[in-house]
Structure formats: structure tokens, C-alpha cells
Amino acid sequence: MKVFIDCDVAVKLAQWGLLNRFALHLQKQGRADLFTVGTLKFKFKLATPDKAAAIVGSMVAVQQLTSFVAACGVAKGYSAQLAETLSEIPLIDAGEAALFAAAADFDAAIVDTGDKKALRAVGGALKNHPSLESLGGKLACLEQTMDYLVDRWSFDTVHAAVASHAKADTSVNSCFAHGAQAMTQLTLRAKVAELTIDCGPLLATDPFGWVS
Numbered sequence: 001m002k003v004f005i006d007c008d009v010a011v012k013l014a015q016w017g018l019l020n021r022f023a024l025h026l027q028k029q030g031r032a033d034l035f036t037v038g039t040l041k042f043k044f045k046l047a048t049p050d051k052a053a054a055i056v057g058s059m060v061a062v063q064q065l066t067s068f069v070a071a072c073g074v075a076k077g078y079s080a081q082l083a084e085t086l087s088e089i090p091l092i093d094a095g096e097a098a099l100f101a102a103a104a105d106f107d108a109a110i111v112d113t114g115d116k117k118a119l120r121a122v123g124g125a126l127k128n129h130p131s132l133e134s135l136g137g138k139l140a141c142l143e144q145t146m147d148y149l150v151d152r153w154s155f156d157t158v159h160a161a162v163a164s165h166a167k168a169d170t171s172v173n174s175c176f177a178h179g180a181q182a183m184t185q186l187t188l189r190a191k192v193a194e195l196t197i198d199c200g201p202l203l204a205t206d207p208f209g210w211v212s
Contacts, residue, residue: 001032001210002106004075004099005068007040008114009142014064015057015168016161018149023068025152030211034072035102037095041069057165075102085129091121104134110207111135114142114169116195123199132202140207141195146172147188148208155181 003026013019026032044065045051052062075098083101086092092100096118103109113119119139126132149158159176166173175187196203 001026001030002035002075002103002109003030003032004035004103004109004111005072006096006099006111006113006115007037007043009112009145010036010040010065010068011044011056011061012114012142012168012172013145014061014068015165017060017064017164018158018161019061019064019068021153022145022149023071026211027071030208032211034068035075035099036069036072037099038074039095040065057168075105077105078102079104079131079134081131082134085125085131086122089121089125089129091117093118100135100139103138108210109138110140110204111138112140112142112145112207116141119195119203120198123202126200126202136201137204139199139202140204141192142169142172143175143188143191143195144204144207146175147185147192150181150185150188152211155184159184 010019013022023034026034044055046062046066046069049059049062053059056062056065078101082104083097086097086100096113096115099111100122103111119141122132146158162173162176171191175184178184178187
């Protein structure tokens with residue numbers, strides 16, 4: 001499985017102290033190949049840790065991001081047809097477009113993204129751009145990731161991580177603010193259901209079901 005993780009998901013997981021464990025989990029239990037946006041290390045100034053820490057909030061998060069980038073490969077292939085289509089769709093930035101186009105080139109791939117505007121934009125363009133069907137079942141959102149981690153690692157573990165940096169994502173934090181696993185997962189899944197209305201078949205129903 002090829003897993004493409006965008007800046008938004010990577011940074012938030014790093015701020016929660018979960019990124020390294022998640023990456024290792026996908027590699028060891030899922031035997032996945034990991035990829036991310038090539039500009040992540042430049043955007044967050046990872047070569048200058050002090051400056052990076054000022055952006056992401058802590059040196060621990062910087063260390064997690066640095067390790068993550070080092071663990072990621074470089075996606076050599078991509079769908080030229082899809083790349084051209086994505087360039088015509090507003091609200092999809094170059095980084096997301098690059099991940100989408102790369103994932104479309106593989107039969108088994110997931111793009112884990114926190115950019116809901118991009119997800120809704122690509123879902124809304126599906127009717128007029130048949131080439132987007134190549135992303136069918138290959139997209140996942142942050143809420144799906146957090147729901148999966150609760151099931152995999154325990155509610156207490158993930159809840160404590162999110163609470164340690166509540167400002168990383170106000171939407172996810174509001175889900176965990178309930179303080180109970182059942183209500184948290186119900187709220188996370190409700191947000192996924194709302195997104196599915198806009199994304200349709202592009203959003204994976206079980207994005208990490210392939211992990212052993």
C-alpha cells in the first residue's frame with residue numbers, strides 16, 4: 001500500500017506526539033510505503049529547528065516531523081491526465097494536487113489529508129471530470145484517522161495526545177472534549193458522514209482496513 005500523508009495531517013499528528021508511532025505502525029503492521037509533500041520540510045523550516053519549533057509549537061513536534069520526512073520516499077510516478085484536471089479545480093493547492101495525482105497512479109493507495117476544502121472540491125468536480133474516478137476509495141480525512149487510532153491504540157492514549165495540544169485542530173478537539181469513547185467516535189463518524197455527502201465514492205469507507 002502507498003500512503004500519501006499531507007502537511008496538515010503530518011503536522012497535527014506531530015503536535016499531538018502521534019506522528020512517529022503512526023508512521024511506524026503503517027510501515028510495520030501495514031508494510032506501507034510512505035510519501036508526503038516535497039515542500040513540507042521547507043514550509044516548516046525543519047532545517048532550522050528553533051524556527052520550526054516556533055511554527056509548530058514544540059521541539060518534539062519538529063523532531064517527529066523531521067523523522068517522518070526522512071522515512072518518506074519520493075513518488076516517482078503520477079497521473080498526468082489527473083494532474084491536468086486538478087490544475088483546473090479551484091481550492092486544490094499544488095501540494096494536495098501532487099499527492100492526488102501520485103496516488104491515482106497506483107492500484108493500492110490512500111491519501112490521508114486534513115484539507116476538507118480540497119476533498120469537497122474534488123468531490124464536487126467528479127461529475128464533470130471522469131478522470132477523478134481514479135481516486136475512488138483512495139481518499140481519507142483526519143477524522144477517519146483519529147477514529148482508527150482510537151480503535152487501534154485505545155481511547156485514553158489518543159485522548160491524552162489530543163488534549164496535550166488542543167489548538168492543533170479545533171474540530172478534532174471538540175470531538176474528544178466529550179471525554180468518553182462512544183460519544184467521541186460517534187462525533188468523529190458524524191463529521192466523516194457529512195464529508196461523504198460531498199465526496200461520494202472518492203472517500204474510503206475503511207481507509208486503514210488493510211493494516212494487519
